[in-house]
Amino acid sequence: MSSEVYRASVPSNIAFLKYWGKSDPAKKWPTNNSLSMTLDKCRTSTSCFLDFSLSDFEIFYDGKKIKEGDFFQKIRKHLCFLKSTFDFPGFLRVETSNNFPTASGVASSASGFAALTLASVAAWTSSSTFLELSQEGFSIQKLSSLSRLGSGSACRSLLGGFVLWEKGPSPDEQRVKKISCDWPLMDILIVLKQGEKKLSSTEAHVRVPSSPLFSLRMSQIEEKQKDFEEALKEKNIKKLGALLEQEALEIHAVIMTAEKPFSYLLDETVAFLSWMRQLRQKGLAQVYFTLDAGSNVHVICEEREVSNFLSFLKRDFPNLAYIKDNVGKGPLLTSSKA
């Protein structure tokens, strides 16, 4: 029996160009390419230990054993899928935790499924490094595709920096690639509301193609991708910011006009976005927003704007919680004796 514990520490990511709608929902294959920034501080840490005395997976979240519920089922389903696809022997003891509050607006399914895939495959193949994993047939591309089957956005978390997820011609031919850009951007997540969102992003993906805006979005998406890539290459914050805000509002407009419409935006969200725009119009701070499927706001800016922005935030919203993060280098894999 292997006595090693394999530990993956994987950051979450924030999408600039959003994955919003699926061509193949069962395989979480997206309708369009997306582009994201991998975070640095907000991480999921997952350890896996192969224990042949177990007759099922043992899953611990934040130190507590879990045996039921949605979260447990999703993890177990993904592990069962990996085990049966690759005929991996034995069951794993899995311990996972996030270093950020759950349901705060940081995409925990992105970091979570990427960390689970990485740590479990490492344990099953006794691989302590990315090189060893690749020698066992599990390149980053492969691990990324497997993570996607847990949650689409997870596939982007296995690379650092700015990441393009290309859907490819079929669900088995997706690729993730790093965009060459060394721009130390920041993401300050403003937590306006904590708690489970009322519509999961998985359900939103099903609804969005029914919006009359969806085909218009699709007709412009390739152009938008090029614009995003250009803004990153030029390190042009004004250009990037305008694209970010347009894209964020667009995905919300799409879900708000779907056949079963839904709005994630709270009055507080709308008020915060307009406060940010005022700051900018007054020339006080060069900060731009993006939004995920939720009501919290991601403030994207250059490093030099942070203290300035935070001083206005504390002046006008003294009680608001926020999480300060930045572009990061991607996942880590380690192993140690049990």
Ligand code: DP6
């Ligand atoms: C708005 O990856 O959470 O954050 O594949 O169903 O798990 P599933 O969806 P998920 O969708 C993320 C949607 C988004 C945009 C993005 O991250 O690209």
